[in-house]
Amino acid sequence: MTSARMKPIYLDYSATTPVDPRVAQKMIPWLTEQFGNPASRSHPFGWEAEKAVEEAREEVAKLVHCDPKEIVWTSGATESDNLAIKGAAHFYKTKGKHLITMKIEHKAVLDTMRELEREGFEVTYLDPRPDGLIDLEAFKAAIRPDTIVVSVMLVNNEIGVIEPIAEIGEICRAKGIIFHVDAAQATGKVEIDLEKLKVDLMSFSAHKTYGPKGIGALYVRRKPRVRLEAQMHGGGHERGLRSGTLPTHQIVGMGEAFRLARLEMATENERIRMLRDRLLAGLKDMEEVYVNGDLEHRVPHNLNLSFNFVEGESLIMGMKELAVSSGSACTSASLEPSYVLRALGRNDELAHSSIRFTLGRFTTEQDIDFAVKLIRERIGKLREMSPLWEMYKDGIDLNTVQWAAH
Amino acid sequence: MAYSEKVIDHYENPRNVGSFTKDEEGVATGMVGAPACGDVMKLQIKVNKDGIIEDAKFKTYGCGSAIASSSLVTEWVKGKSVDEAATIRNTQIAEELALPPVKIHCSILAEDAIKAAVADYRKKYAPSQDGAEKKAAD
Numbered sequence: 001m002t003s004a005r006m007k008p009i010y011l012d013y014s015a016t017t018p019v020d021p022r023v024a025q026k027m028i029p030w031l032t033e034q035f036g037n038p039a040s041r042s043h044p045f046g047w048e049a050e051k052a053v054e055e056a057r058e059e060v061a062k063l064v065h066c067d068p069k070e071i072v073w074t075s076g077a078t079e080s081d082n083l084a085i086k087g088a089a090h091f092y093k094t095k096g097k098h099l100i101t102m103k104i105e106h107k108a109v110l111d112t113m114r115e116l117e118r119e120g121f122e123v124t125y126l127d128p129r130p131d132g133l134i135d136l137e138a139f140k141a142a143i144r145p146d147t148i149v150v151s152v153m154l155v156n157n158e159i160g161v162i163e164p165i166a167e168i169g170e171i172c173r174a175k176g177i178i179f180h181v182d183a184a185q186a187t188g189k190v191e192i193d194l195e196k197l198k199v200d201l202m203s204f205s206a207h208k209t210y211g212p213k214g215i216g217a218l219y220v221r222r223k224p225r226v227r228l229e230a231q232m233h234g235g236g237h238e239r240g241l242r243s244g245t246l247p248t249h250q251i252v253g254m255g256e257a258f259r260l261a262r263l264e265m266a267t268e269n270e271r272i273r274m275l276r277d278r279l280l281a282g283l284k285d286m287e288e289v290y291v292n293g294d295l296e297h298r299v300p301h302n303l304n305l306s307f308n309f310v311e312g313e314s315l316i317m318g319m320k321e322l323a324v325s326s327g328s329a330c331t332s333a334s335l336e337p338s339y340v341l342r343a344l345g346r347n348d349e350l351a352h353s354s355i356r357f358t359l360g361r362f363t364t365e366q367d368i369d370f371a372v373k374l375i376r377e378r379i380g381k382l383r384e385m386s387p388l389w390e391m392y393k394d395g396i397d398l399n400t401v402q403w404a405a406h
Numbered sequence: 407m408a409y410s411e412k413v414i415d416h417y418e419n420p421r422n423v424g425s426f427t428k429d430e431e432g433v434a435t436g437m438v439g440a441p442a443c444g445d446v447m448k449l450q451i452k453v454n455k456d457g458i459i460e461d462a463k464f465k466t467y468g469c470g471s472a473i474a475s476s477s478l479v480t481e482w483v484k485g486k487s488v489d490e491a492a493t494i495r496n497t498q499i500a501e502e503l504a505l506p507p508v509k510i511h512c513s514i515l516a517e518d519a520i521k522a523a524v525a526d527y528r529k530k531y532a533p534s535q536d537g538a539e540k541k542a543a544d
Contacts, residue, residue: 309467311467387466389467
């Protein structure tokens, strides 16, 4: 169990996924033989590249039930979030200057909102309910006459909960507010039907769905038409919304990844749900283990647990046979506890003690059984070492202790 | 985050984990840190009649560097007089464990834990010991 050479078991699929070998195969020719620039109109190199790009666009559109013309290629979900939120805020700024989002959004949304605040916009950051879902009443109450954009994610990257975007969309549409959804963690995990959903802008990423890194897309609704101010200027690619030479191989990869997701998600999700339930069943009888976020409205891939009285970073170090994360990968370099768990109202100990397990296409039953055994053993060892566990066992209420904070 | 070999060694084979019973003769306890900051260290020393630390134990809630820092100081204080133990500096701990800058606070916490244990010892047992009194006063 402690072989240092062994590659850890990958349980961090929400950080990124491997490129599916079928996707990689399809990408390669577009790097070497079919290298043309899709914008070249004067020769077959360009024509065939353009055809591949459009076929991939169709595949992305098919997964989420929209018109391919509504898909704009970007470098990833971060760029899509930036283009959607800044682009809409800038275009509609004469209508109002207020935006609404949630405190548990990805940093790509939160930091974009902060930038807009610096430009003079006003932003309301809604607290989620303790289960991680939006409080619809609080949301309605936050809407002002000058609210122009609302951004709420479909699937949370840390706790995997599925936000009620259908309801939010109805509310926004009735009031003429642009509704953006970050769906980076959702494709291939939940059904997305943009014909039915009243969503105006939706961000996608390839590398969370077995495609390559560095490519994403933004859905921009045509009926009713949503206008954006471009954030990247140049050759006028993507109907002027996002200039820059299209990376054909990346786009082909995203198209193939989304095609596979459409064909396989139903069976894949059932298999992954079984594995996630097996992981939870193997751990839930332990003392002082808490599931973070609602378990019902949640993608099957995610299990976020707090192991009380054990600090997350030491836990990850103690489970080096598993590749997992504490909080999100983007913030794990900092010493702060997860802002998402804090927003749910989790106390410091529980926020510091969280581990995110995210399962995916290549996770096996053996992986889960190995993980359960290892986690139980290492948690036990770390708790033996924890003064907080000792105090808890002695019946001391930690909230009554005067800590010498440093 | 990459850890030094010494941190990993202390983390995987922590020295002197445990607790003395509180009423044991010569035992003093230092508890520092806070759960809110992500680390709490409890360091206990057992001092004999000659003022020498015979044994030491720790329990730590915190990252690998915090665990390693406290494990290391239990080794270092053993056999030292209380006064000598109080001279251990965080820079020595950080150097020994090759802690990166973001983990220096772990070594500071370990130094604080020694100081807190020594202070507890002096409060409980040492008012009669002149040397200790003088040291504490400067």
